[in-house]
Amino acid sequence: MTAQLEAPEITVAKAGGAIGAVIGNVQLGGDLAPETVTAIRQALLDHKVIFFREQHHLDDAGQLAFAKLLGTPTLAHPTSKSLDDAANVLPIDSDYGKANSWHTDVTFVDRIPAISILRAVTLPPYGGATTWANTVAAYANLPEPLKALVDRLWAVHSNVYDYAGHADEGRIGGVDVKVETHRKQFQSKLFETEHPVVRIHPETGERSLVLGHFVRRLVGLSSAETTALFQLLQNRITNLDNTVRWQWQPGDLAIWDNRATQHYGVADYDDQPRRLHRITLAGDVPVSVDGVRSTPRTGDATHFSSLDN
Template structure:
């Protein structure tokens, strides 16, 4: 990192801290590259503007933010809070049988992914609230795809910036034979049928530019199926190479859920993995997702729809650079 970049980061952090102080919130880092705990906030739909903007800054800077003790929050107030941060999507492009505002997460994914990358308008963030937890296990781990990109050696970075990947919903974690925690075989089959009821394929840049921070990140995860112009064997080798960079332990943050916890993550700068280590116990979390933009590569070229229309799922957000990240 150059001295100019260091100075810029110091100035950015100073601006962010001033916003936190003005809003009266605390932001305690939980990891060098990802994760922070936010204090002095009671979530709901009545937060003042300066507090909402401070939360947005904390999310951009830390990728994943945790709020503890939010026991008064229910589905309605969770949705009202989400509306302050952006425009909620419908629960899912294909999984629509469980309500019109939020997605009920049952079990655990047991696979690294960013949410809904098989459509062009990838969600910008998700807000997840613990509802029912097992007596042990069931943590979630997130990884910073920004840190992974920044740590790439120059030759790998140049290669990644040239790669484009096709993402498809015909792969889903609940169709796998691995344990998925709290989901029986019949429910897995029914979910997979609904999940793949409409096929989506989108061509995304492997390196995307974050619309609010200008940071570059690696856009991969388990929905990625192939790299444009490369053989399947070449895809497998390159995917594993880059994915291994993303999930290095130094780039991850793990949260052991408690009732009252709410976690927000930047879906444009992270992957996540729900850990299925709780046997047949019930694990239920409620997720509200916020509409995002269409990714662009380092040259400003946008993602391309190959199959499926996701316009019913969400609008495309016109994101603007956050003040703390302005040049």
């Protein structure tokens, strides 16, 4: 009888004290051994974002085949267009905007994606890093009185402005046509969802903060109170000690736990082209610390994603 070959063990090296690890000794694809997939998923839960170098062999099909080992792919986006030949792949393309604002992916729907998988396609000669923050650690490090407050808070998230936008509109005649077209497509269908500010992670049981730039208001608070409290909490999340910054190289792929992180694409590469391809995996509807599920106010996202139960 021929002995079955064992899959080589992956290596895991921390990239930062609070978040991030570099995974080695693996070539990603749809044919990984189950024990390798389990080890990758555990590294993701432990470190929140994990990085892979030298994955030059991957194309969209290979990225998708690997993604299916970790979960059920969603459509590329609830409103924005996917690639013509890949309904699950969203191009993150600098020609149409830059995601240089702290956010968790697609929090304006009730079924927030569980995991995002991002592969470098075209990189600028300088700049263009992405930074991630640990929303579990940010919550854990809050003073107890502040935890007691945020445990009962709810926020309304919406896609009412551009994915990478800081302003709702520009001067007439001064708008980039590509960016404006993308913005209109992004807002073509309105979504608003009420999420707990603190959710329970469905796999680890940890508490994490659900905030980011899709938040429009905190339920029951005035606009001034919303702004003050939102900034206080966001500053806790994005404190540099709570982040890891990844400088992309050709062949890189990053996977992050979208239930436990925020991220920010640093727009420091001038007008150089930058393009990465993202696949997201179905998640659950967030649940508050007292067991109440998020509630959609406007828009039905069932076309975008199944529910991961």
